[in-house]
Amino acid sequence: MKALGKLKSQKGLWMYDPPKPEVGNNDILVKIKKTAICGTDLHIYNWDQWSQNTIKVPMTIGHEFVGEVVELGSEVKGLELGDRVSGEGHITCGHCRNCRAGKRHLCRNTIGIGVNRDGCFAEYLSMPAGNAFKIPESISDDVASCLDPFGNAAHTALSFDLVGEDVLITGAGPIGIFATAICRHVGARHVVITDVNDYRLDLARKMGATKAINVTKESVSQTASDLGMTEGFDVALEMSGVRSAFDDILSNMNHGGKIALLGIPSSEMAIDWNKVIFKGLFIKGIYGREMFETWYKMTSILQAGLDITPVITHNFKVDDFEEAFELMNTGHTGKVVLDWQ
Ligand code: NAD
Numbered sequence: 611m612k613a614l615g616k617l618k619s620q621k622g623l624w625m626y627d628p629p630k631p632e633v634g635n636n637d638i639l640v641k642i643k644k645t646a647i648c649g650t651d652l653h654i655y656n657w658d659q660w661s662q663n664t665i666k667v668p669m670t671i672g673h674e675f676v677g678e679v680v681e682l683g684s685e686v687k688g689l690e691l692g693d694r695v696s697g698e699g700h701i702t703c704g705h706c707r708n709c710r711a712g713k714r715h716l717c718r719n720t721i722g723i724g725v726n727r728d729g730c731f732a733e734y735l736s737m738p739a740g741n742a743f744k745i746p747e748s749i750s751d752d753v754a755s756c757l758d759p760f761g762n763a764a765h766t767a768l769s770f771d772l773v774g775e776d777v778l779i780t781g782a783g784p785i786g787i788f789a790t791a792i793c794r795h796v797g798a799r800h801v802v803i804t805d806v807n808d809y810r811l812d813l814a815r816k817m818g819a820t821k822a823i824n825v826t827k828e829s830v831s832q833t834a835s836d837l838g839m840t841e842g843f844d845v846a847l848e849m850s851g852v853r854s855a856f857d858d859i860l861s862n863m864n865h866g867g868k869i870a871l872l873g874i875p876s877s878e879m880a881i882d883w884n885k886v887i888f889k890g891l892f893i894k895g896i897y898g899r900e901m902f903e904t905w906y907k908m909t910s911i912l913q914a915g916l917d918i919t920p921v922i923t924h925n926f927k928v929d930d931f932e933e934a935f936e937l938m939n940t941g942h943t944g945k946v947v948l949d950w951q
């Protein structure tokens with residue numbers, strides 16, 4: 611079958627022809643319709659230090675997808691041939707304490723599709739049936755291919771009560787922009803988002819940000835005061851992985867504020883712990899999506915009318931993958947979708 615893999619330990623990806631994956635008793639085979647490119651895939655394409663330490667070549671990459679179930683393992687229940695599915699890219703062990711408690715997102719033995727085992731940038735993906743999520747008809751293939759990052763945004767944003775709250779989001783990548791839309795949808799008052807990239811800040815404005823500010827030109831504190839906020843932000847979502855962005859959060863939180871951290875710093879990161887202590891801040895780390903509460907919530911939010919299609923800025927035929935990855939490297943993209951049909 612056709613697949614996009616990391617075949618050599620150097621920059622790039624290669625179209626190749628691995629055998630169709632095997633389907634175990636508890637697995638399904640998905641014929642891929644569309645896939646979206648994650649920042650992680652871009653790291654693997656660019657072959658940065660993290661990828662060199664993590665990815666074993668040769669391997670098919672990719673974990674954001676939508677497709678159709680074309681084969682069912684003998685033990686699979688609750689799915690049928692022809693079902694349109696996306697799925698959770700984190701395969702959990704099922705026997706650790708958290709898995710047994712139904713808190714699969716906290717499994718300590720998680721394996722990543724397209725990171726630790728073959729991924730979805732292929733004609734066919736085999737995965738545990740328990741990781742699939744059936745897509746309601748009203749959700750388009752393009753949107754369904756982006757449920758994984760939309761789920762990161764939903765898991766992070768829905769960690770706290772947002773109704774009537776003032777929210778600061780640092781990082782207007784696709785996930786920060788998705789989170790902006792969710793915060794407004796569920797009833798936040800002001801949503802201020804920061805970045806250093808004007809293209810992405812424009813997109814965040816389109817998705818409902820009260821203010822989208824370029825921190826190289828404007829400050830968060832001035833913006834808050836212009837909005838009439840006298841006591842600081844109630845909630846912050848860190849979605850850049852950048853130290854100065856975290857500093858912006860710590861300096862601008864109200865006392866007792868709640869912070870969720872999704873952005874992954876590239877190395878150890880020092881912060882001003884005095885601000886955390888004396889402001890009585892609450893900090894929560896976020897990894898992945900809750901299985902499967904986040905998936906139910908996010909599909910319900912879409913069905914309730916939130917339109918995230920403006921965040922999907924580019925579509926490519928999969929054969930033009932190189933152009934797609936290089937465009938992402940320019941930073942002038944929201945989500946980029948690859949068509950496998
Ligand atoms: P992205 O790289 O597209 O977006 C990050 C954004 O931060 C970029 O637009 C960048 O310009 C911006 N930025 C850079 N410096 C900044 C600054 N000083 N202030 C504010 N913004 C700044 O990434 P994404 O796909 O939207 O993901 C967001 C973050 O979440 C990344 O760090 C990613 O690695 C991480 N992530 C974590 C998980 C998880 O499970 N914890 C899952 C997916 C992604």
Ligand code: ZN
Binds near residue numbers: 703
């Ligand atoms: Zn587990």
